Amino acid sequence: MADAAVPRPAADRLRPALRFLGRRLLQALIVMLLVVLLNFSVLQLAPGDMISVLSGSSDMTAEQMVSLRAQYGLDQPWLARLGIYLFNLAQFDLGYSFRNAAPVATVIAERFPTTLILVVASVIVSLTVGTLMGVVAARRAGSLADLVLLAVALVFYATPSFVIAIVLILTFGVTLGWLPIGGLVTVGAGLTGWAWLADLVAHLILPVIALCTFYVAIYARLARASMLEVSSLDYVRTARAKGVPEWRVVYVHALRNALLPLVTMAGLQVSSLIGGAILVETVFGLPGMGRTAYDAIFERDTNLLLGVMFVSALCVVLVSLVVDLLYVLLDPRVSLE
Template sequence: MSPNLSALGKKMIQYALVLFVAVTINFLLPRLAPGDPLLYFFDEGTLKELTAAQKQTALDSMGLGGSLFEQYIVYLKGILSFDFGVSIKYGLPAMDIMLERLPWTLVLIGPAMLLSALAGIAVGAFSAWNRSKAWDVSLLTGMLTFQAVPGFWIGMLFIAIFAVQLGWFPTYGAVSIVQDGTALGWLKDVALHLVLPIATLSIATVGSNYLLTRSSMLESLGQDYVVMAEAKGITKKRLIYNHGLRNALLPVYTHFMMNLGTLIGGSVVVETVFSYPGIGRLLYESVVARDFPMMQAVFLMITVGVVAANILADLSYPLIDPRAKSARRIKEEG
C-alpha cells in the first residue's frame, strides 16, 4: 500500500471514530436534558391521570419506549436506513421535514458565508498592510465591535429600521402569503426576504474572518521573502495579494471550512429573529417541543456537516498551500 493511501486510510478511521462518538453524544443529549416529551401532548393534569401502560404506549409511538440501550440500537439502525422516526411536533417523518427546511438554510448561509469571507479577507489584508495607521485602527475597532455585538441585536435593529420604519424589506418569513403568481415574482419575493437575514449573518461573522486574516497577514508580511520582494520594487497590490495573502490563506480557509459545517445550526439565532423557515428555526422549535426524533435528525446533520467539512479541508489543503503537501510527503517518507 502506498504511503498516501495508508495516510488517507488512517485519517478516515479517525474521522469515523469521531463521527461515532458524536452520534452517540447526539443520542444521549436530548435524553439527558430536563423535561418530559409527553408534556407537549398532555397537560400536567391529564398526564397525572394516565396509567403507566398508557404512558408507555405514548412513548413507544414516539420511539422512546424500551431501555436506553434498546433505543440506542433502534437509533443506529435508523441512521443506517436514513429513518429518524416521526416528529413529535409535526407528526411527519423527521427526515422529510429536515429536507424540506434545508434548502432555505443553504440559500441563506451560502451568500452570507461568501460575503463575510470575501469582505473579511479583503479588509483584513488591507488593514494588515496599513498596520498601526489610522485606517488600521479604525477598521480594527469597527470589526471588534461587530464581533462583540450579538447577532440577534443586529437583526432586530435591521427589522426596526429597514422593515418597520422604511418599509423596504419584509419583517419575517421566506415568502409572502400573497404573491403575483409568476415565477419571477416569487424569486423577487424570496430575494427580498433574504436581504436582511443575509446582511445580519454576514455582519455577525465578518469580524472573525477579518481578525484571522489580519493576524495571518501580519505574520506573512514579516517573512524574509516579502521583505525581499518589497526591496525589488514589486507593486503594493502584487505584494499584498500575490505574496502576502496567498501564504496567509491556510488558517482563513480552515476557518471558512469549519463554518461551512457549523453555520447550518449556528444560524438558529438569525432564523429565529426573522422567523425564517430553515434548519436553525427547526432546531429551536424541536428543542422547545422536546421533539426527540427531530432534534436527533438536525444534530446528526450538523455533525456530519462538520466532519465532512474537516475531510474536505484536509484533502484540499495542498491546493491552497503547496507547503502542506510537501510537509505531508516529508512526514510519510520519514
C-alpha cells in the same frame, strides 16, 4: 551521467491521497458514532417525552399515554432504545417526527436548504468583506484608515447578533421599509425566475448581515495580522525587488499564504453558524434547521432533534475534510503523505 528522473506512476501518486481519505473517513465514522451516542444519551436524561407534551394539549387518559408509549417504544430501557436507534440509523432511517406527522428525513430535507443558503451566504460575505478589510488595514498600518477599520471590527465583534438583528429590523424593515423582515420568500406572490431570485436575496440580506458581522471582525483582524507577517517574508521582498506590481505582490504572492488561518476559521465558522442560526432563523422567521431544532426542543420531538443534530454533525465533519484539502491546494508545503 546521472539517470533522468523517472515520473512516478499514477497509482503511486494516488496512494497518499487514498490513504489520507481512508484515515479521515475512519476518523469521521468514529466521531459520528461518538456524537450519536452523546446526543442520544443527553436527550434521554431530559425529563418528559413527546407523550407528556401531547397529554398537556389534549384530554388524554393515563391508559392512553401508557398505550402510546408502548406503541412508540418509549417504555423500553435506555439500551434497548439506543440499539433500535442505531439499527435504524445504519439503514439511513432517522425516525418519525410526531409533531410534523412525517419522517424526520422528509422534514430535514424541507428545512435544510434554507439553512444551507443562509450559512453559505454568510461565510462568503464575512470571508470576503473581512479579508478585504484586513488587507486594506495591513497595507495602511498605523494610518487613520487602519484605526477606523479596527474600530469598526471591534464594534462588530462586541455586538451580539440578536442586537444587530433587532436594529436591522427596526431600521431597514420597520422605519424605512426597504427590506422584508421575515420569511424566505414572499408568500403567495407566485414569483418565478429572476423575480423569485431577487425576492430571495432581498429576504436574505438582513439575516445574513446579522449572522456574519461577528465573523467579519474576526476575519479582518486575522487577515491584517497574517498580511503583516507575510509581507515581511523574503519571497515578498524579493518580488518587490524584481519590480512586480504592488497589486500582484499583495493579492497573489502575499494573500495566498495569508489565507491559511482564514481557511481554518472558515471551517470553524460553519460549525458555529449551524448552531448560531437558531437565533437568527427564529428572529427572522426562517424555516431552517435552527428553527426546527428550536421547536423540537420545546415540543420534545426527540427523533427530530436527534436527526437535526446528526445532520449538523455530519456537515461539520465534511467541512473539516474540505478545509484539510484546501490547505494542500493553498500551501505547497502541506502534503497528503
